[in-house]
Structures are given as structure tokens and as C-alpha cells.
Amino acid sequence: MLALTNHSAINSSLGRRRQFIFNVKFTTKLIDLKTWYCREYRDSMMASPPSWFKSLIICEVIQFPFFFFGVYGFFKGAKQCRWLRWPCVVYGVHVATTLVPIIGYVLLEDFSKATLPSPRNMTERLTLLGFYSPYLVIPILIALDALFSSAYTDYRAASNQKPRDKKIK
Numbered sequence: 645m646l647a648l649t650n651h652s653a654i655n656s657s658l659g660r661r662r663q664f665i666f667n668v669k670f671t672t673k674l675i676d677l678k679t680w681y682c683r684e685y686r687d688s689m690m691a692s693p694p695s696w697f698k699s700l701i702i703c704e705v706i707q708f709p710f711f712f713f714g715v716y717g718f719f720k721g722a723k724q725c726r727w728l729r730w731p732c733v734v735y736g737v738h739v740a741t742t743l744v745p746i747i748g749y750v751l752l753e754d755f756s757k758a759t760l761p762s763p764r765n766m767t768e769r770l771t772l773l774g775f776y777s778p779y780l781v782i783p784i785l786i787a788l789d790a791l792f793s794s795a796y797t798d799y800r801a802a803s804n805q806k807p808r809d810k811k812i813k
Contacts (some may be wrong), residue, residue, distance in 0.1 A: 678690060682760075682761055683761050685768075685771060685772055685775065686761040686762050686763050686764070686768055686772065687761075687772055687775070688755070688758060688760040688761060688762040689746070689749065691760045691761060692760055694749075696745060697746075700742045700745070700746070703738070703742055704742075707735060707738065707739070710731060710735050713728065713731060714728070714731070714732065714735070714786075717732075721795070722793060722795035722796055723795050726795075726796060728790070729790045729791075729796040730790070732786050732787060732789070732790035733787045733790045733791055735783065735786065735787070736783040736784055736785075736786040736787025736788070736790065737783075737787050738783075739779060739780075739783035740780050740783045740784050740787070742779075743776060743779055743780040746776055747773065747776070747780070750763065750769050750772050750773050750776070751769060751773070
């Protein structure tokens with residue numbers, strides 16, 4: 645999805661040089677996929693991203709390195725990667741927060757005079773939200789798991805401390 649949303653950024657920053665970095669056929673297929681998606685699901689944000697949407701794409705690029713730490717931590721397990729707790733919380737809250745303007749735009753924007761393919765009725769709006777909803781639900785679940793999982797909160801197991809003996813009176 646990131647590759648699809650960054651199409652305009654790739655074109656502007658790389659211009660014709662992109663053919664040396666990306667296979668031209670691969671790039672063309674991605675552009676065709678994006679065009680089909682925008683037309684079929686009437687996603688005007690992907691067809692011509694507004695400035696605020698581009699700023700969210702920049703946030704995605706900045707948070708991208710977390711994926712590697714997250715994958716490593718999830719494969720190793722929370723008990724061996726307790727340091728992953730707070731990055732997961734920050735990541736989950738951040739990504740969920742970026743969905744607020746997207747949800748507001750899809751539900752509240754007046755698309756009646758739009759020149760780009762845009763949702764025409766509530767069913768199309770809800771269908772479009774269906775594509776964005778995993779970016780809200782999954783990060784919230786990641787943050788909640790990091791906050792409330794006993795794997796992160798069982799500090800005695802982490803430090804191998806024995807419970808203190810009770811004093812007998």
C-alpha cells in the first residue's frame with residue numbers, strides 16, 4: 645500500500661531515473677494497479693493525494709523502520725524483547741491517529757462536485773473505509789496488547805527476582 649501511495653512522490657523525486665532503480669514493467673504494473681483501484685473503489689485520496697494526505701505518507705515513511713524491529717520482536721517473543729513494549733504502543737497509537745483525518749474525509753467530505761472518482765453514496769464511502777480500517781484496527785490491537793499483555797508486565801520473571809519472604813511476627 646505504501647508503494648501505491650508514494651507513486652507521486654516517487655515520480656517527483658526520481659523522475660525518469662526511477663527506471664534505473666525499479667524495473668519499468670514492475671513500476672508500470674503498480675501504476676496500473678493504482679489506477680484500477682482508484683477507479684474501481686473511487687478513492688480520490690490515492691488518485692490525487694491532498695497535501696494533508698501526503699504528510700501522512702511522510703509519517704508512514706518515517707515509521708517504516710519500526711516494522712523490522714517489530715517483526716524481530718514478535719518472532720523472538722515478548723518475554724525476550726521487553727524493550728518492544730513502548731515502541732509498539734507509540735506505533736499503534738500513532739498509526740491509529742493518522743486514520744482520524746482519513747475517516748473524517750471519507751465520511752464528511754462533499755464529493756458532489758469532485759472531478760476525480762469519489763464515493764457517490766454511503767455504501768461506497770463505507771466500502772472505501774473498509775480498505776482503510778485494517779490500518780486502524782490492527783495498530784490499536786498492537787498497542788492494547790503491548791499495554792496489557794502479561795508478558796510485558798510480569799516484572800519478576802523479567803528480572804528473575806524471588807518474592808520477598810514475609811516476616812513472621
